[in-house]
Amino acid sequence: MKIIKGLCNFTSLVSRFIVLFYLMVLSGPLAYAAVGCQLNDPDRDVKQLFPQSTGYKTDFISIKEAGGLPLYKKIETILADKLDSIYETIDVPYSFYTILKGKEIIGYIHGVNQKGMFGGMQLILSTDITGKIINFYYQKISSPEAARFMDNNFTNKFIGLSLEDFLKREIYITDPSKDSNDDFKATLRGLKKNLILLHELKVK
Amino acid sequence: MKIIKNNMKIFSIFLVFFGMLMTLAFSAENLFYKEVNLIGGYGHNNKWIGKDQELTNSLGFEDYRKFSNDYGDFLTTDLQLRVAYDSLENSHKAWGVQIHNAFAQFNLGSGKKLKFGHFDPGFGLEPVLDTHATILQTLMSRNIGFKKDWGVGFKVIAPWFDFDAALQLGSGMSIYRRDNSFLSTLRISKPNNNNLQYGLSFMYGDILQTMGMNTFPRADIIGKTISKKRVGLDSQYLYGPFLFKAETAYGNDDHDEVLGYLFETDYTLPKNQNIEMQLQIQSWLHDIKAKKSDDTTLSVGISYKINQNITIRTAFIHDLNLMEGNEDHKGIMQFYFSGL
Numbered sequence: 001m002k003i004i005k006g007l008c009n010f011t012s013l014v015s016r017f018i019v020l021f022y023l024m025v026l027s028g029p030l031a032y033a034a035v036g037c038q039l040n041d042p043d044r045d046v047k048q049l050f051p052q053s054t055g056y057k058t059d060f061i062s063i064k065e066a067g068g069l070p071l072y073k074k075i076e077t078i079l080a081d082k083l084d085s086i087y088e089t090i091d092v093p094y095s096f097y098t099i100l101k102g103k104e105i106i107g108y109i110h111g112v113n114q115k116g117m118f119g120g121m122q123l124i125l126s127t128d129i130t131g132k133i134i135n136f137y138y139q140k141i142s143s144p145e146a147a148r149f150m151d152n153n154f155t156n157k158f159i160g161l162s163l164e165d166f167l168k169r170e171i172y173i174t175d176p177s178k179d180s181n182d183d184f185k186a187t188l189r190g191l192k193k194n195l196i197l198l199h200e201l202k203v204k
Numbered sequence: 205m206k207i208i209k210n211n212m213k214i215f216s217i218f219l220v221f222f223g224m225l226m227t228l229a230f231s232a233e234n235l236f237y238k239e240v241n242l243i244g245g246y247g248h249n250n251k252w253i254g255k256d257q258e259l260t261n262s263l264g265f266e267d268y269r270k271f272s273n274d275y276g277d278f279l280t281t282d283l284q285l286r287v288a289y290d291s292l293e294n295s296h297k298a299w300g301v302q303i304h305n306a307f308a309q310f311n312l313g314s315g316k317k318l319k320f321g322h323f324d325p326g327f328g329l330e331p332v333l334d335t336h337a338t339i340l341q342t343l344m345s346r347n348i349g350f351k352k353d354w355g356v357g358f359k360v361i362a363p364w365f366d367f368d369a370a371l372q373l374g375s376g377m378s379i380y381r382r383d384n385s386f387l388s389t390l391r392i393s394k395p396n397n398n399n400l401q402y403g404l405s406f407m408y409g410d411i412l413q414t415m416g417m418n419t420f421p422r423a424d425i426i427g428k429t430i431s432k433k434r435v436g437l438d439s440q441y442l443y444g445p446f447l448f449k450a451e452t453a454y455g456n457d458d459h460d461e462v463l464g465y466l467f468e469t470d471y472t473l474p475k476n477q478n479i480e481m482q483l484q485i486q487s488w489l490h491d492i493k494a495k496k497s498d499d500t501t502l503s504v505g506i507s508y509k510i511n512q513n514i515t516i517r518t519a520f521i522h523d524l525n526l527m528e529g530n531e532d533h534k535g536i537m538q539f540y541f542s543g544l
Contacts, residue, residue: 041396060235100276142442146399
């Protein structure tokens with residue numbers, strides 16, 4: 001009897017919250033996805049990547065705001081891959097950091113989440129104002145061979161590359177790992193996605 | 205009536221302040237999250253329950269903003285608010301408003317930041333983890349008595365270390381200043397490098413003992429202030445699908461020597477990375493010199509991310525020992541929505 005009463009109370013409470021939830025969702029803007037990759041420590045990261053900078057501006061831009069479904073499809077075409085229906089949805093707001101020296105824009109920083117073999121990885125790129133890579137590092141990588149991927153001997157090989165190099169498939173960088181080729185391929189996909197988003201949502 | 209008036213006065217000042225910030229003539233990037241938290245379970249002691257520790261059924265939101273001018277970002281504001289229902293309280297005390305993050309952080313340049321409002325004290329794992337919605341928590345509540353407090357904070361980002369200091373009221377969720385209560389904290393941390401992060405923390409204060417999570421109506425004060433001194437260590441390490449977390453705190457509560465520790469392992473299923481499993485042991489010794497003075501809990505949890513907005517969590521929590529007896533074991537289930 002007590003169990004039934006408890007269940008009834010619980011169900012009544014849950015149903016009230018469900019009603020309130022729908023009222024809340026319908027009464028306001030449509031719900032969007034959680035925000036994409038952000039820098040853990042923008043002040044430190046910006047200063048390390050752009051020592052000459054005096055400040056930075058943060059923007060949150062989603063594909064939905066920037067161009068909607070046509071842009072979403074365009075990005076998939078350029079990427080030559082489908083965007084993930086859970087983590088790479090049209091309404092994910094991406095964080096873009098515009099790097100300033102006084103009022104002058106001197107570069108950009110942008111990070112993306114990318115699914116790896118054992119968990120997500122966060123790939124951070126800093127570029128000049130044309131979108132050419134100045135620096136690349138992993139803010140997070142769930143790999144037993146993380147040290148090999150995070151090594152500057154590997155990440156520095158991407159310096160100087162641009163989106164065009166990825167589109168022309170002119171990336172002559174070898175896998176630094178022994179048994180994590182999927183993470184290497186995920187890194188290339190993530191970097192390509194990063195540059196596409198930077199080009200389509202920000203630099204353009 | 206006086207209590208309501210006092211609360212409303214403080215709340216009104218708060219809202220006016222935030223309203224002013226939001227209408228300033230600067231550009232602002234804004235993220236507005238809606239939140240629904242449904243939680244319940246069954247325990248050996250209380251049978252059907254609609255809460256776990258500080259997590260109750262609630263509706264809420266988070267308003268996160270960055271203000272900038274031609275020279276860059278200069279201000280960040282964050283307001284997390286919940287209307288919560290505590291099923292274990294009487295009907296006239298069950299509903300309440302909880303203010304979690306409520307701060308304005310000014311960027312002073314050269315890696316320095318000044319923060320005002322309600323935020324994490326600078327101690328242990330709590331400032332670097334997001335436990336706002338999780339069933340498994342850090343040592344913070346057992347250690348200090350609450351997770352967030354009102355006051356002012358100052359952060360410096362140096363080349364090799366971060367310094368995070370705060371001076372707060374020592375009252376937790378509600379705004380009180382009684383018996384000269386205060387809380388001062390300092391955390392010195394190494395930034396995340398090669399998937400490893402660690403910190404050293406210090407704490408000193410006269411802390412009010414409050415009961416409850418509500419900001420309005422204010423949580424009740426129970427007993428006098430406790431003088432607390434602490435030193436703590438914390439660390440996180442990511443290796444493949446495993447995330448290891450650990451923290452410890454040692455010090456005094458008045459004349460009692462206290463010690464707390466936490467070890468947690470999170471495992472992400474490689475084949476289905478929407479699923480994560482957690483195993484945690486957490487213990488707080490209220491008096492090292494006394495026998496059986498510890499509150500020790502073993503927790504096993506699973507979380508499943510349905511999509512970017514919705515997470516289902518479940519946990520089995522077993523009290524290995526409680527100083528005041530009445531050990532419990534319970535199963536908890538949570539539906540959590542957070543979306544823009």
